[in-house]
Amino acid sequence: MIELEKTYLVKEVPKNLTACPSKEIIDLYVPRSQHHPKLRIRKNGNKFEITKKEPLEEDASEQEEQTIILTEEEFYSLVEVEGKKTHKIRYNYDYNGRTAEFDVFQGPLKGLILVDFEFDSVEDKNSFQMPDFCLRDVTHEEFIAGGMVCGKSYEDIQENLNKFSYKRLEI
Numbered sequence: 001m002i003e004l005e006k007t008y009l010v011k012e013v014p015k016n017l018t019a020c021p022s023k024e025i026i027d028l029y030v031p032r033s034q035h036h037p038k039l040r041i042r043k044n045g046n047k048f049e050i051t052k053k054e055p056l057e058e059d060a061s062e063q064e065e066q067t068i069i070l071t072e073e074e075f076y077s078l079v080e081v082e083g084k085k086t087h088k089i090r091y092n093y094d095y096n097g098r099t100a101e102f103d104v105f106q107g108p109l110k111g112l113i114l115v116d117f118e119f120d121s122v123e124d125k126n127s128f129q130m131p132d133f134c135l136r137d138v139t140h141e142e143f144i145a146g147g148m149v150c151g152k153s154y155e156d157i158q159e160n161l162n163k164f165s166y167k168r169l170e171i
Contacts, residue, residue, distance in 0.1 A: 002056070003065045004119040006128060007144065009166050010102065011135035013113065017102060018171060020091045025103070029150040030083040037147045041070075041078045048075035061125060061139045084151030095131055104171060108153035111168035112161075114144065136164045 023045030029037035040051045048070040056062045070078070086109060091102040098117060105112040115134060119125035130137060138144045143160045154168065 001065050001067075003053070003063045004061065004122060004125045005063070005139070006061055006117050006119075006125060006137060007139045008115050008130060008134035009136045009138050009144075009161070009164055010113040010115050010133060010169060012133050013102075013169060013171050014093060014133055017091050017093055020093050022089050022091045025088050025090050026079075027086045027146060027150060028079050028081070028083040029085075029147050030081055032082045032084055032151070036142065036145065037084065037150070040146065041075065041081075041083070043075055048072055050078065060142075060145070062122070086146065086150045100131070109149060111154045111170055112149070112157070113169045113171075114138075135166060138164070
């Protein structure tokens, strides 16, 4: 499956975001020794899966994605593996009839909020205009990719965030 997606740093949180449907997401990226792990074990609300994502020809907005559904028992067995973890709450926010997935990071990354938009076609992705609540398109910024922020703290990535004038957000 090909995933078409754009990721933005959030400039301001919409007022009613916490009233939107949400779910807890726990990600474990393996192997821990890899600089940018591509294999992700995920608890996505009440769903469990293992996913591998690889960019198509150096374009991070277009990725080959392979997912295998896991049982809860398989997830908790695999999450014992040595890896890099992240914890976030994902809010699904309606933006002009399109779902904006706000990832509000918890724990060591608290203060980081990203928003993702997924697209059905390359044309749709390329014509999408960044919403006002977004600060900057960071789709192609490697430091903010899931496999790169896992296991890090806000302070670990703060220098990169400062380059975009990102201000720590909490809700």
